[in-house]
Amino acid sequence: MDIKEKLLFRAPPWLKNLMISAYGWLEQRKRYGSFYRKNYQQLSLLMQATPEAVLAYHSKRLRELLHEAITYSPWYSAVFQQNGVTADMVANEPPLDILGRLPLLEKTTLKTRTEEVMSANPAREAFTTVSTSGTSGSPMKVVFDAEGRQGTYAEWRRYHDWLGLPEKFHSVRFSGRIIVDPATTRSPFWAHNWPDCQLFMSAYHLKKDYLPFYVEKLSSFKPDLIDGYPSAVYILARYLLRTKTRLPFQPTAISLTAETLMEHQRKTIEQAFGCKVYNQYASSEGAPWIVECSQGNYHLWLDTGVFEFINRQELDSETDVAELVVTSFRNFKTPLIRYRIGDYVQLYKKPVQCDCGAPYPIIRGIIGRNDDILFTHEKGSVGRLDPAYKGVEGIQKSKIVQYTPEEVAVYLVPEEGFDDSQKLLLIHNLKERLGSKLSISIKIVDDIPPGKNGKLKSVERRFQLPET
Ligand SMILES: [Zn+2]
Structure with missing residues (x-):
């Protein structure tokens, strides 16, 4: 835990709210620039477009990414050369064919040679550094430029449209961030980010004696969205059902991420809160998005990147399990091309269509890490x-x-x-x-x-x- 975190969780509640809100306000100023608007407009149009239009955009973005990498990244330009790929080919040949000629990018390479992997394009100044949580081993730092950072927020906004949320809404987040002293035994177990109408609730205090405080706070805050880790929301849901508590609000959606969502957790949470649970996948280093729709299918957002599946094995008569390899359009500052992210997915053996109308192909589910x-x-x-x-x-x-x-x-x-x-x-x-x-x-x-x-x-x- 760093000093900033320690200062934060030891602060009295009023100061904590102020600190988190000040940070939220600064983030908002970075978030809504011209890149955000352009990207959001583009993504909104694509969500309504035909699968062919999405594929055309997919191909165009991939070519732009390959061009960025061969031109400005010392690491990739050497790798492209070693594999016989020239700038001329990047400009003229089908980009997916070129992608197939490149090797996989391993996590250790990204971690140890970040500087070389990064684009030295003078137009892409470093804007934000994001630390990944590091499921295994040490966390990793990934740099975004303003376009990538604002683009990420535009993607988040489109995701909120996908869930049916209005422009302004109240949200509650349970995550691994320590915002309340883990040793404390006194409420409040949360902190406000006022500019974003957001309430961070501690996932580390969900003990039997404290749960009534959580329910009381949720009842007065009335979130439209609850997001975070399935294990945390599940504890609350179990409590609500066991005590037969009827909440005075109904969220529009519950969005869960980061951990594997289990079916019994989903059922219990949906029953307790009276709304649909959506499972969502995208990593902080900038992996493209996989998003569940209203029909319960997992769509690959092809306008955020390329998904490849390796080491495919049969799981049952209808599905296979495979390792995910991603190429991301979300971050041109630190290009991820054929990145071996370490997550596994479940695929249909035969193509399956979803009738929700979204122009993106579907997979059966997200399994999680290799050791799952x-x-x-x-x-x-x-x-x-x-x-x-x-x-x-x-x-x-x-x-x-x-x-x-x-x-x-x-x-x-x-x-x-x-x-x-x-x-x-x-x-x-x-x-x-x-x-x-x-x-x-x-x-x-x-x-x-x-x-x-x-x-x-x-x-x-x-x-x-x-x-x-
Ligand atoms: Zn669908």
């Missing part, structure tokens, strides 16, 4: 374990850890309703998916603390997947 995929000799790769919780009562938090192909442990924070029959049901469900020969132990614990980045990992594999 388990492996057993009996069943091979297993990508989604959340159906195993179906019908199991009385679980507040849980985490599945696989130590070896033969051994799985479920760490579990129980609440009312969890008994031996529920335990047996959970083991039965897990064996159905992972195989009957597996040893499964249930370990009852008081809490499952989130990782250093504030995210709770719900599934984790602690050994290397065998090569395929």
